Amino acid sequence: MTDHNTGAWIDELKDALEELKKEKHPDFRMLYLFPGVEISVNSGIHILAVLPLDKGTGDIDTLLGAVGFSGEKGKTNHATTKSPVEVIIEIINAGGLAIPAHVDQKNGLFKLAGNTLQQVLDCEQIIAMELCDQSAQTPQLYKDKKLEWTKILGSDAHHPTGSKSPGSHFTWVKMGTPSLEGLRLALLDGSLSIKRSDSFTGDPNEHGHLVIESVSVNNAKYIGRENTFECKFNPWLNTIIGGRGTGKSTLLEFLRLTLRRDKELPAALKDDFNKYQQDYESRHDDGLLTKNAKLVAAYRKDNAKFRIQWSFDGSVEPILEAGADGDWQAVPGEIAQRFPVRIYSQKQIFELAKRPQALLSIVDDAPEVRIREWKENWSELKTRFLSLRAQGREIEASLNEEPRLKGELDDIMRKIAVFEKAGYTDVLKSYQRRQRQLRAVENWGKSWTNSGERIREISGMILPEDIDKSVFDLDRNADAACLTDIQDVLTKFSRVCEQLETIASDVDQIAAGWKQTKEKSQWTKAIDDALSEYQQLRAQLADAGAGDPSEYGRLVQQRQFLEERLKTFDSRKKI
Numbered sequence: 001m002t003d004h005n006t007g008a009w010i011d012e013l014k015d016a017l018e019e020l021k022k023e024k025h026p027d028f029r030m031l032y033l034f035p036g037v038e039i040s041v042n043s044g045i046h047i048l049a050v051l052p053l054d055k056g057t058g059d060i061d062t063l064l065g066a067v068g069f070s071g072e073k074g075k076t077n078h079a080t081t082k083s084p085v086e087v088i089i090e091i092i093n094a095g096g097l098a099i100p101a102h103v104d105q106k107n108g109l110f111k112l113a114g115n116t117l118q119q120v121l122d123c124e125q126i127i128a129m130e131l132c133d134q135s136a137q138t139p140q141l142y143k144d145k146k147l148e149w150t151k152i153l154g155s156d157a158h159h160p161t162g163s164k165s166p167g168s169h170f171t172w173v174k175m176g177t178p179s180l181e182g183l184r185l186a187l188l189d190g191s192l193s194i195k196r197s198d199s200f201t202g203d204p205n206e207h208g209h210l211v212i213e214s215v216s217v218n219n220a221k222y223i224g225r226e227n228t229f230e231c232k233f234n235p236w237l238n239t240i241i242g243g244r245g246t247g248k249s250t251l252l253e254f255l256r257l258t259l260r261r262d263k264e265l266p267a268a269l270k271d272d273f274n275k276y277q278q279d280y281e282s283r284h285d286d287g288l289l290t291k292n293a294k295l296v297a298a299y300r301k302d303n304a305k306f307r308i309q310w311s312f313d314g315s316v317e318p319i320l321e322a323g324a325d326g327d328w329q330a331v332p333g334e335i336a337q338r339f340p341v342r343i344y345s346q347k348q349i350f351e352l353a354k355r356p357q358a359l360l361s362i363v364d365d366a367p368e369v370r371i372r373e374w375k376e377n378w379s380e381l382k383t384r385f386l387s388l389r390a391q392g393r394e395i396e397a398s399l400n401e402e403p404r405l406k407g408e409l410d411d412i413m414r415k416i417a418v419f420e421k422a423g424y425t426d427v428l429k430s431y432q433r434r435q436r437q438l439r440a441v442e443n444w445g446k447s448w449t450n451s452g453e454r455i456r457e458i459s460g461m462i463l464p465e466d467i468d469k470s471v472f473d474l475d476r477n478a479d480a481a482c483l484t485d486i487q488d489v490l491t492k493f494s495r496v497c498e499q500l501e502t503i504a505s506d507v508d509q510i511a512a513g514w515k516q517t518k519e520k521s522q523w524t525k526a527i528d529d530a531l532s533e534y535q536q537l538r539a540q541l542a543d544a545g546a547g548d549p550s551e552y553g554r555l556v557q558q559r560q561f562l563e564e565r566l567k568t569f570d571s572r573k574k575i
Helices: 008-023 057-066 083-093 115-119 140-144 178-191 248-258 266-275 347-354 360-366 371-399 402-421 425-448 450-464 475-522 522-544 548-574
Strands: 036-040 045-051 097-100 129-130 150-152 171-173 194-196 212-218 231-232 289-301 302-313 318-323 326-330
Touching: 036 057, 045 083, 045 302, 057 083, 083 097, 097 266, 150 178, 150 194, 150 326, 150 347, 171 178, 171 289, 178 194, 212 248, 248 266, 248 289, 248 302, 248 347, 347 360, 402 548, 425 522, 475 522
Parallel strands: 097 129, 129 150
Antiparallel strands: 036 045, 045 097, 171 194, 212 231, 212 289, 289 302, 302 318, 318 326
């Protein structure tokens, strides 16, 4: 609770709080009043001073005197005689916390510049600031110094109503018990312990959805003999402190036994763990249980409550769930799978330290790591890699043939050059070109020549078979109507088949027409002319003893084959 340059209200508010406590009203909840004051500093900025709970009006008056404030209390038109840094130091010396107020607004720290701002930013005693607008830009000097002051929010209420009434803007602070030291530690933690009302609207006491609430022991060797021993936990950090032999390890191992986590122990510790699950017959036995021993762990999972039970004689239900009416009902499931938990004893951690990979295995098992998904992806990538490597080896082996093929191509090109120099180039080239055209046209024709027959095959495949009419009663209207509908479908299919037959006949006519067109075309005549000229050339070469011109054709074909092979090598190199 702060006011401008005064703490006059603090003692009165404290007295009123004590009266409320004494009234013991059923709606009263414990309140903690931190005395404070908003100090107007001589540079024109305001600094909040928050003092310990046991301080009062007199302590604030003393602080105002120490910082050189002699103006009218409760007003902001006067300021201290001391500088901002000196004021901060005096607040710390008074046992308080110094927090620059509304730094992004009027009379805020970030309105300063130059040396005055730098001196405050260099002050190590400041750990938090009141920032009204989280989107406000901080000064470049603040960024350059890489400062991370915790950003808090207050109502700064000057009136009991309005947009900035008391409690309209606030900051949740996580503390065990409210105190100035707890507040200081929370501010040092930052976002871990501080939540502003303008960025958080949920329950500030949220915690994990899996919580061990307590462990209970009945009829163990040393605990739970006359009355049930119960150790309750809170949903955050729990620390169990005690001397040697006070039962710290026993509590941990009983919890391990109850939650069925004993199989996770390394082999070196299994013998030592046996005493926690054995009964004893004499004082000198190692067993820490009796034959009537019973262990119960209260486990909260999301919004459901469970009791996980273990007994020496195995007579209890392993899992009980609390119903809506408060009754406990046995439910199925594997405890280790349904109720995840990690338990590590000191000896277990020592054993883990011996194996460098053990910690990585623990990290891998965390749900956030999603190790199973990662392994599946890794296996897929590994398989793909091996496949690519096999393909690469195949390509490398085939590329070894490249030099030999290039040599063959070079020899063939030389032989072809001899024929071309002999004056028969035009006839031979025309013949080869026309032959390639002829093969291309024939292959094209083969690709669709039988299309009519394929359409007729499709027509026969889609026509439904006749339905077995013996299973229908024609005297029943529903059966007769169904057969009528079926007959309608068959009729439609018959029409489709007729249409397909018509299409097939059209395709046959197209094929016949193409055959006649091709036979009468100028292109066919050009093919015949090229063949005639080639045959005449053969006769002339034979008469001249120059050899068979067909050798030229073979060489050309071989050249084409080798060139295609070398092209595939080029494409494989790109892979």
